[in-house]
Amino acid sequence: MxxxxxxxxxxxxxxxxxxxxxxxxxxxxxxxxxxxxxxxxxxxxxxxxxxxxxxxxxxxxxxxxxxxxxxxxxxxxxxxxxxxxxxxxxxxxxxxxxxxxxxxxxxxxxxxxxxxxxxxxxxxxxxxxxxxxxGEILYNLEPSDALLRDVGRFSADLDEKLKGFSNSSLKSRDFIWMLFSIPKLRDYTYVIKDHRDRILVEKVIVRFETSVLDNIDHFEMGMIHGDINEQNLLVDSDHQTISGIIDFGDSQYSCLIFELIIALCYMIIQVKDIERGRHVIHGYLSVKKITELERKILKIGVCARLCQSLVMGAYSHLNNPKNDYVIVTAANGWKILRELWIMDEEAVFKMWGI
Known part of the structure; x- marks a missing residue:
């Protein structure tokens, strides 16, 4: 394009x-x-x-x-x-x-x-x-393990509540920030300055297509918030529990497991520690079980969301250079993506306790 x-x-x-x-x-x-x-x-x-x-x-x-x-x-x-x-x-x-x-x-x-x-x-x-x-925005905190678990719990509980909600415009929605749209990132990768990072993003896209999109019919679907991140979660005064959620601009009908993937991705970025993602997953599992296929796509899903956030953030900043909010992910994102991508999948799952 x-x-x-x-x-x-x-x-x-x-x-x-x-x-x-x-x-x-x-x-x-x-x-x-x-x-x-x-x-x-x-x-x-x-x-x-x-x-x-x-x-x-x-x-x-x-x-x-x-x-x-x-x-x-x-x-x-x-x-x-x-x-x-x-x-x-x-x-x-x-x-x-x-x-x-x-x-x-x-x-x-x-x-x-x-x-x-x-x-x-x-x-x-x-x-x-x-x-x-x-409420305090989670971005301003150094989340405890208990708070990370509550992020996972809150994410699962939110989607369970949304099972009673339906909307035709959200159900038919198609936009660049959906994980379904990962292949469209190819149209934007020219904004990545480092040639090795561009190659890495292309590898992630290919893996996501084969591991996730080719199996899309096997995932449970429903309404999701679509952007559970450190800027959109409100934390109670005890700093141990999520008190609310804001910004429904990415709400959509999608794979329910994508809600966990997105929350997991941004919490790892927030704490700068891949291993501590286990607490988000365990909190989610306390409310909702996941299938073996859903378990298997967690790593590639997080890598894909990292790519999406990094590429689209760079693209948005190119067009709106005064808005540094769009490149918040870049501070830690590239380092985490490079590290997570080369890790053995089973080692990652063991580290996450799943």
Missing amino acids: DQATLEVRNRPNVNDKAAIELVNILYGFKVISIRELNGYDDKNLRIKCLEEDFDNPHVESVEKDGYVLKIMNSLDSKNISLVEGQNAMMLYLHQQSVSCPIPVMNSKGSYYSLEDLGEGKNNKNVIRLLVYRP
């Missing part, structure tokens, strides 16, 4: 003043504080509003902990059914007592609106206001 034809998701360029006006016009809230949060392709702003002075017939009271104003990039904003699917998943999980952001109705009684923010070319951006969920 020609490099020029690849889709670019530029983060919306909205200043604080414009964001405050959007909240007032769309939601009838008066903003008293605003600060930017991390975001990959979207603009995320933490806001607090006056609790006693608002004009929105669909809201009973203003949230004390505030909100996240989420301004979606114009490319993803073209898929309204996807936005509705993500909203539906968050609202469903909230009903299942999972702490996660939930959308707030605007003054017109809708959970989102499509606004022209002056990006040109008839581009519009989806605007949502989500209830802010307080």
